[in-house]
Amino acid sequence: MISIVAKQNGIVKAAFFAVFVLACAAIIYGVGAKSASAETMTYETTANVNIRTGPSTAYESLGTVAKGSQLNVTGNAANGWYQVSHNGQRGYVSGTYVQVKGFINTATSDLNVRTGPSTAYSILGTVQKGEELTVTGKANGWFKISYNGRTGYVSGKYVQVTEVMYAATANLNLRSGPSTASGILASIPKGTGLAITADAVNGWYKIYYNGKFGYVSAAYVKKTYILIVMNPESKTVLVNKQNKLPDGYTPQDLVYAPIPFTFSEQSDKRKMRKEAAAAIAQLFNGAKSQGVSLLGVSAYRSYDRQVELFNYYVSRDGYEKASTYSAMPGTSEHQTGLAIDVTGGNGQCAAQDCFANTPEAAWLEDHASEYGFIIRYQKGKESITGYKYEPWHLRYVGQTLAKHITSRGVALEEYIGL
Numbered sequence: 556m557i558s559i560v561a562k563q564n565g566i567v568k569a570a571f572f573a574v575f576v577l578a579c580a581a582i583i584y585g586v587g588a589k590s591a592s593a594e595t596m597t598y599e600t601t602a603n604v605n606i607r608t609g610p611s612t613a614y615e616s617l618g619t620v621a622k623g624s625q626l627n628v629t630g631n632a633a634n635g636w637y638q639v640s641h642n643g644q645r646g647y648v649s650g651t652y653v654q655v656k657g658f659i660n661t662a663t664s665d666l667n668v669r670t671g672p673s674t675a676y677s678i679l680g681t682v683q684k685g686e687e688l689t690v691t692g693k694a695n696g697w698f699k700i701s702y703n704g705r706t707g708y709v710s711g712k713y714v715q716v717t718e719v720m721y722a723a724t725a726n727l728n729l730r731s732g733p734s735t736a737s738g739i740l741a742s743i744p745k746g747t748g749l750a751i752t753a754d755a756v757n758g759w760y761k762i763y764y765n766g767k768f769g770y771v772s773a774a775y776v777k778k779t780y781i782l783i784v785m786n787p788e789s790k791t792v793l794v795n796k797q798n799k800l801p802d803g804y805t806p807q808d809l810v811y812a813p814i815p816f817t818f819s820e821q822s823d824k825r826k827m828r829k830e831a832a833a834a835i836a837q838l839f840n841g842a843k844s845q846g847v848s849l850l851g852v853s854a855y856r857s858y859d860r861q862v863e864l865f866n867y868y869v870s871r872d873g874y875e876k877a878s879t880y881s882a883m884p885g886t887s888e889h890q891t892g893l894a895i896d897v898t899g900g901n902g903q904c905a906a907q908d909c910f911a912n913t914p915e916a917a918w919l920e921d922h923a924s925e926y927g928f929i930i931r932y933q934k935g936k937e938s939i940t941g942y943k944y945e946p947w948h949l950r951y952v953g954q955t956l957a958k959h960i961t962s963r964g965v966a967l968e969e970y971i972g973l
């Protein structure tokens with residue numbers, strides 16, 4: 556890391572984040588039984604939904620809760636509805652439209668805790684680097700935390716958020732109560748992602764599944780952790796199966812890449828961030844001048860599109876199989892607006908293994924870095940990148956870094972981990 560620090564500002568930043576990410580991952584993975592006390596559950600609406608006076612559609616609507624709102628859940632009704640308090644109203648929302656997620660929030664440096672959400676407020680005390688925070692809300696980029704029994708605020712810039720995901724490790728029974736003596740409400744296939752609505756009590760989790768609340772034995776539930784990237788706007792951002800973009804992240808400077816694609820319609824798939832779009836146009840021109848013709852296949856992919864794709868694959872092949880080949884929403888590098896899949900001018904072998912043996916693939920191997928791109932998923936690096944060799948997937952990182960990475964023959968993960 557020190558040798559990198561000596562070189563360049565942009566790279567220093569990348570190195571800093573990476574070192575933190577790895578250190579943090581080591582802490583999280585190293586401690587098998589993590590104390591559950593600092594895990595924060597959030598309940599977010601996935602559509603515009605009615606808030607009703609009782610737990611079914613037969614009850615009167617009090618109004619609408621907008622898609623993406625955080626709900627303050629005060630209880631669970633037996634038939635799959637959450638009791639909530641929202642904007643001063645008390646009512647019920649159908650669990651069908653509520654996504655439950657668990658998060659762990661860790662300070663990335665020693666931090667002041669303030670009485671309000673800006674540096675203008677007075678200091679209550681400090682938290683140490685690496686300390687887990689009990690987050691109770693967010694405001695203006697600041698996290699509201701519970702601090703020694705009081706409410707305090709810390710700047711969100713210094714908080715690494717880790718999402719906790721739960722999955723069934725076997726075919727599981729959903730039961731009406733927290734014991735094997737309770738009736739079976741449903742059977743949950745092995746590998747299914749679980750919406751845990753409350754921490755385990757006596758070895759049973761309360762979960763929401765297909766319109767019902769019920770209980771599953773914690774012995775068959777595996778927790779995994781994924782880091783939420785803190786620098787999504789950086790052109791050196793690392794997005795992979797362990798590092799996920801913040802929910803709903805959309806780059807602010809997407810433009811249509813001025814290159815030909817394998818399809819003719821206008822589509823988000825043609826978009827890239829401004830700097831990357833200009834660079835890919837230069838790369839295409841450079842290739843053309845050397846007699847190599849290229850076409851774009853797919854560039855930007857939104858979070859919502861990833862959700863659609865993932866859900867489609869789950870419905871077709873089941874969760875466990877789908878998660879082996881389809882990226883979990885938020886973990887596709889295409890969401891950064893810095894990645895593009897390309898193919899040869901004849902449009903054949905688009906995003907297929909046979910592209911590897913084409914003259915276009917050979918040209919990209921030799922020249923992509925001159926335009927600021929790397930072949931992101933290299934041969935022989937599968938265990939590091941988490942992806943098989945994809946000679947068609949280009950990732951923009953800027954010329955300096957691209958040349959550095961390419962000449963050393965390392966994956967972005969290895970470069971950042973140095």
Ligand SMILES: [Zn+2]
Nearest residue numbers: 894895896948
């Ligand atoms: Zn790709």
